[in-house]
Amino acid sequence: xxxxxxxxEYTKLKEEILLKMKQVDDSFRFMLIAVAATMTWVVSNYKxxxxxxxxILFFVPLFISVSFTLYIIGLNKSVLWRTAYIRELERRYGxxxxxxxxxxxxxxxAIKRTSYATARGLIxxxxxxxxxxxxxxxxxxxxxxxxVRALAGL
Numbered sequence: 837x838x839x840x841x842x843x844x845e846y847t848k849l850k851e852e853i854l855l856k857m858k859q860v861d862d863s864f865r866f867m868l869i870a871v872a873a874t875m876t877w878v879v880s881n882y883k884x885x886x887x888x889x890x891x892i893l894f895f896v897p898l899f900i901s902v903s904f905t906l907y908i909i910g911l912n913k914s915v916l917w918r919t920a921y922i923r924e925l926e927r928r929y930g931x932x933x934x935x936x937x938x939x940x941x942x943x944x945x946a947i948k949r950t951s952y953a954t955a956r957g958l959i960x961x962x963x964x965x966x967x968x969x970x971x972x973x974x975x976x977x978x979x980x981x982x983x984v985r986a987l988a989g990l
Contacts, residue, residue: 846929856911856914860915867908871897878896894969897966902963904959
């Protein structure tokens with residue numbers, strides 16, 4: 837394949853990475869809003885549902901949180917694959933150390949990865965909060981017998 841093809845591919849991959857990074861940010865924001873809104877709705881409306889159904893409602897925020905987390909992990913893996921491929925193209929066709937992924941600034945960021953670790957920590961913390969919410973609501977609003985019956989019926 838020609839060098840022009842690889843340059844066009846490189847440009848397209850950079851665009852895809854930026855788009856996926858924006859999707860990660862948007863997804864995290866939507867996840868926070870969806871979990872908070874669902875928790876609020878569950879707390880204010882759970883008593884209006886049947887006995888068995890409201891127990892399931894306590895776990896809806898956790899389901900939303902875990903679903904978004906899996907989606908975000910998929911987006912991050914997609915970004916990592918593309919960045920590895922861009923680094924290979926830069927190594928093969930560019931000046932060493934002067935590409936988008938190969939620059940010294942990017943390498944320092946890639947080693948520390950503090951913002952990525954912080955975001956990942958926030959995402960996992962939200963999952964734990966949703967699990968604690970479900971556990972608390974379940975314990976506070978049911979007897980042990982009701983909890984066992986509900987879990988056996990699932």
